[in-house]
Amino acid sequence: MARANDEAAALLRELADLLSITGGDAFKIRAYEKAARSLQGHPEDVADLPPSRLRQIPSVGEAIAKKVEDYLATGTIRQVEELRTRIPAGVRALTEIPGLGPKKALALYEEIGVSSVDELAEAIGRGRLRGLKGFGPKTEENIRHGIELLRQAGERSLVDVAADLADEIVAVLSEVPGVERCAFAGSLRRMRETIGDVDVLAATNDPRPVMEAFTALPFVTEVIAGGDKKTSVRTSRGLQVDLRVVPPEAWGAALQYFTGSQAHNVRTREIAVRAGLRLSEYGIFDVESGALIASETEEEVYARLGLPWIHPTLREDAGEIQAALAGELPRLVTVDDLRGDLHSHTDLTDGTATLEEMVRAAIGRGLEYYAVTDHAPNLVMQRMTSEKMLAQRERIRALNARTPELEILHGTELNIDGDGNVDWDAEFLAGFDVCVASVHSQFRQDKDAMTRRFVRACENPYVHVIGHPTTRSLGRRGPVDADWDEVFRAAARTGTAMEIDCFPDRLDLPADLVRRARRLGVRFSIDTDAHSLRDHRNIRFGVGVAQRGWLTPDDVINTWPLDRLRAFFAAKAERV
Structure with missing residues (x-):
């Protein structure tokens, strides 16, 4: 069964979507979306909580708590059911297309009778959107791209x-x-x-x-x-x-075979054939005698092929066989190597847990240092001010005195604007321990403009990490267009780390770009970008991306001791 928190959150998100289609109150829509994030990130199962405890969950007030209680009692939310009857299912299906908002989805249904993704794709192909108010060539291209993204996600x-x-x-x-x-x-x-x-x-x-x-x-x-x-x-x-x-005696061969990838297995079978052997899910056999040679562990299977054990994340036929034969496989970074996390949020902006709760979660992970990086003021909907940020700094100083096992760093997630500038002036930025800078808007800039934007951010002496660089959202939004080699050269030159954001719908930088950046001398930071307590567990997915990108602990700045990390940041300020 799905977790009650997840089902309740899904219903609240659907309620927000349905209200968006019908032109509902924008404040209520944002409130439902924020409550959904809070419910999904809450560590306790809401099915086990009394009503009084429901109302203590951040962003879940009296009215929303009643809707959650409605779900717990009936399996749905009555307001959602009512709106479903008023809005055609086809319109709701269209809103799943990345980049197609609810109002445009409703307009397409009413104007040309489109009620499915396939029908919309056909309508675009026949030019039926041309001439519709609000659907120019650029909008049509964006919708076509959104359909491609949705189909790529498919059943995955x-x-x-x-x-x-x-x-x-x-x-x-x-x-x-x-x-x-x-x-x-x-x-x-x-x-x-x-x-x-x-x-x-x-x-x-x-x-x-x-x-x-x-x-x-x-x-x-x-x-x-x-x-x-x-x-x-x-x-x-x-x-x-x-x-x-x-059978237990075939475990190693079966695990190697069914892990794949298919291309990696082709390479290992080729090695076996050249040695007069046959490799299958049951083991390595001598071709002439049929005798079983190795099968019980993966290590034995690889050893009989003349190879060291190859980490599963490398098994993509991307040079791992050659590196293994040459004795050049990297010692991949692991979760246990991480000493810190340099990107997280609290309920001061769009997080759902308090500063103290997030710090306790970081302590529970065994971290040595932990950066709180709430959003800066240019992301207007988060309502950040200089005064709020300075007040948080004082809270962190007081909390640091009570948590000797963890060094809490005061940071911020800055917004990289269309020209590559960020929030606040140099004097204010100098007061932070760490600054992550990310693109949160103007995703469709052309390649040259986007490249200049990132390069300028890297050249800012107070920008230490570029957050979720490609800005992609898997199945929802594609990556921005940039000359990544030029961006990576700027990052390496200025000593700016590239983030691997652990959110499962981001995993950004992707592994292929991680390898390119590493070859150009870039350092990395593997961060949860946690907005809730549950988000801390996503760290293993970011580490998986780092491993697929062949990163070692030394490539990742938050595996370093804190004094080395501080020296790295200080060196950038002097270099740029």
Whole structure:
């Protein structure tokens, strides 16, 4: 079953969308959106909370709490049901297209009768949008691009959705009597950004009990195919899950085979063939005698091929085989290497937890330092002022005195405007421990303008990290257009780190750009950009991107001791 917090949040977001379509009050719409974020990030299950505790959740006031109670009692929110009857389902479907707002979706339905994504794509192809008020060539191109993004997302899910489901399945199946090992494999083990199907592997000599436990899981909605070796199911989480059961002695070979990627496996099989061997999911066999040579662990399988064990995140046929043969595989950064987090938000702006709560979460992660970087004033909807920021600085100083186990850094997330300028003057910026600077608007600037914008931000002596650089939102918004090599050269020259933002719908920089930036001498920061307590757990996804980008601990500035980090920031101010 989905978590009650997530279902309630989804209904509140739908309510906000429906009100947007009908021209509802903008203040209420923002309130529902903020409450949805707060509910989704709240660590406690709202189904277990009394009404008085519901009202203590940030951004959940009396009226919204009653809507949550409505959901807990009936499984829905009455206002959502009422609005659904007034707004055609086709209009709601159109609002899923990135870049197509609710008012334009309603206009398309009323003007030309379009009520599905496919119908809209056909209408664009036939030129039916031309001449409609508010739908010029640029708008038409943006809608076409939005449809492409939506279709690319297709049946794939974000990595956190797949990981949560896989973790739950592995935990349950690991307790089944006779199961010796259980783990997820496939693209999830390789930490891809989006996941098609989840692959789970179990090792046991008696497959029947584990298959029965698998199909009896409460979120399984359909058994697609069943057997002793493989069972496939559909789930209420929107993902298909394939469970494969192998004998314990074949675990290593099966894990290597089903982790993939297909291209990586082709390379390993080629090595086996040249050595007179046959590699399959059951092991490495001698071709002439048929004798089993290795199968129990991945390390044994790779060793028999003359290779060291290759980390799953590198298995993409992107040079890892050659690096392994040459003894040049990197020692990849891990979650345990991280000493700090340089980007997070509190309820002073758009976070849903207090300063003290976020600090406790950072302590719980075992961090040595933690930066609070609430939004700056140019992101107007967050209503930040210099006075509020200075007051927060004093709170952080007082809190630092009470938390000797953690150094709290006072920072901010600045806004990079269309010309590359940021909030506040140099004197005010000099008072921060760390400044993250991000693009939050004007995403459609041309390539040259966007490149200049980033370069100028890098050249600011008080900008230490460029946050979520491409600004993409997976399945919703594509990356901005920039000459990334030029941006990375500027970052390397000025000593400006590029962020890997851990939010599952961002994972930005992407792994391919991480590798390009690393080759040009860029340093990186892996940050949660946490807006809630639950967001802290996203750190593993950002680390997965860093690993796919071949990063070592030394490439990542928040693995460094704090004195080295401060020296790095100070050196930039002197260099620029």
